[in-house]
Amino acid sequence: MTLAVPREPVPETRVALVPEVVRALTRGGTRVLVERGAGARATFSDAQYAEAGAELVDAVDLDAVDVVAHVSPLPAAALGRLREGALTIGMIGPPEPDRVAAALGRRITALGFERLPRTSRAQAMDALSSQAFVAGYRCVLEAAVRLPRFFPLAMTAAGTVPPARVVVLGVGVAGLQAIATARRLGAVVQANDIRPDSAEEVRSVGATFIDVGVDRREASGGYARDLREDDAARQRAALAPHIAAADVLITTAGVPGRPAPRLVTTDMVAAMRPGSVVVDMAAATGGNVEGSRPGEDVLVPCADGFGAVTVVGLDSPAGALAADASSMYAQNVKALLGLLVRDGEIAVDLDDDILDGVVVTHDGVDRVAHRAQPPRPT
């Protein structure tokens, strides 16, 4: 079996396989081709890949490989050059017609992490979770480095400075990791999510749960569903005073397959103290915070006419921690490969619930368009 790791397109900093995982695969008999410079932005050198048993190539001959492991969705042009029946593992992104057509035309077996079931057996393959874990950590650093105040309580001869107050909205993997990181740095943390189990999870990581008094609901995949607009308004009203009193607001809420829910209005941001920081992890999918822009800092003037709040729209928070994010992603790829390969041969068993979920095209069939299966959020 031959597996290829392409250079990711700019601005992606991550790489699908890291040398440590390449070593495990080559020892198991897999031939691994790595495009020169593929790991460079994630701090992995060509020499490390070669030492791990990979063959370095200037450009992968896509027609000569069995599997392509990638991070960014493969462009239609690349899919069209793949060998008939080849397999791809990575993020698939939104279903763009030309990509789907290219995959179907070449009878590609395309696996999309976005559609992996959220079962315990699938945990080791769950790239969305591993990258959300990285993103949650990263959010807190982005906030702390912009805040003109301490996160921890500072007791010195020059007086005592109280700890920063952090509010986290959306308590999935990213939100829990944001809470844990903010707590590590010494902040006092409050959090909210509309999923039924979230109150207990929030408390288990040392934060206070903000009860917004709305009917919480959960979709089949373990993700929060959209709220009705009257519930959403009630939620905003309940959150507003907590946000106004916070030094830092971090939002990580996503609803599967839809634009991110708008949890926070500009008025709610403008009520915060001058110098406060808002980090919107969902900026790239529409934003939890009104006016956030992916990859940019937006200054929102404070309501009382003095100073501003910085709204940080994150674009690729996991990509900012490229080395460790790639290591974790590579472990996810390896785990998923483990499910596909039997005796050195690829065998796609669609009776396996994980593969049934994660395989989006196979043998010329668009399995997403033909199934009533809830997609996974990005």
Add this chain to the structure above:
Amino acid sequence: MTLAVPREPVPETRVALVPEVVRALTRGGTRVLVERGAGARATFSDAQYAEAGAELVDAVDLDAVDVVAHVSPLPAAALGRLREGALTIGMIGPPEPDRVAAALGRRITALGFERLPRTSRAQAMDALSSQAFVAGYRCVLEAAVRLPRFFPLAMTAAGTVPPARVVVLGVGVAGLQAIATARRLGAVVQANDIRPDSAEEVRSVGATFIDVGVDRREASGGYARDLREDDAARQRAALAPHIAAADVLITTAGVPGRPAPRLVTTDMVAAMRPGSVVVDMAAATGGNVEGSRPGEDVLVPCADGFGAVTVVGLDSPAGALAADASSMYAQNVKALLGLLVRDGEIAVDLDDDILDGVVVTHDGVDRVAHRAQPPRPT
């Protein structure tokens, strides 16, 4: 008594007094004049100062005030406009002839935090310590936000990522706070300082002491002295393997009144892994790290030809946390004022050891030039 707080010149972000301290002073009968916008970059509004009892003015009439509280050294022009015999409290910077001449010409009583004795009684007035405390925290954030890896141990379904390894050189107030912050974030920390007590201090904050086997020495003010060159070479040789194995190196070493000691050569930096980060807190005073430049990130290519190490030259690390840094600075100013004011009148008692140290010009005398008193580091 009338006390003035000027707007600090750009790029200073801090302000000498914050509204909370203004309130305490005005309640005690002091008239406080604050230049409009003085606290803006530190997130304090004119309205907050007014509410605390200050009078807001467009520009302070320097000839009409008894005391000026400042952060940046006052320029000669400002000193020359002060009322004869007025008092100034702040950082004095290096002894520039025109500033000294202006202070002597107006018979200014100039107090410079840099020359405050390091006694326990002076702790509450110690602005160098309070700002170093802020700087030490800040150093770690500057490193963490640039590192492509986690600080904490990350145990996930996608494998375990070991914690970052951080080395801190120079273990004064800033170094200890850097250690504490890196530890909070979950890093494994090693540290070194040539002062005799530093090993115990390092261990007390949870780090491992790197013994470099050189003769440690201490100057009268509790600061490390210069090493002889052969000791310095031995120190570098002993540190090199620890630095090469580190993800993050933070240097905070200063020697009173001299350029910062050069602890780390470019070769030592180039031996670190690609993506590693060096933060040089002493960049503005000559640098502990060869090639660091204040206010800039310098990329040092790794020795094995792949990747680079980022050397972050900090310029004003405390200024980056302007709100809390100003609050602590203001407490220091207030504490020092408490030593100067008796029954609402200023009384400079040079028999008091603190005032004897901190007063640099008085009654037309340059007390620094006429004393064999060790200066304090910046």
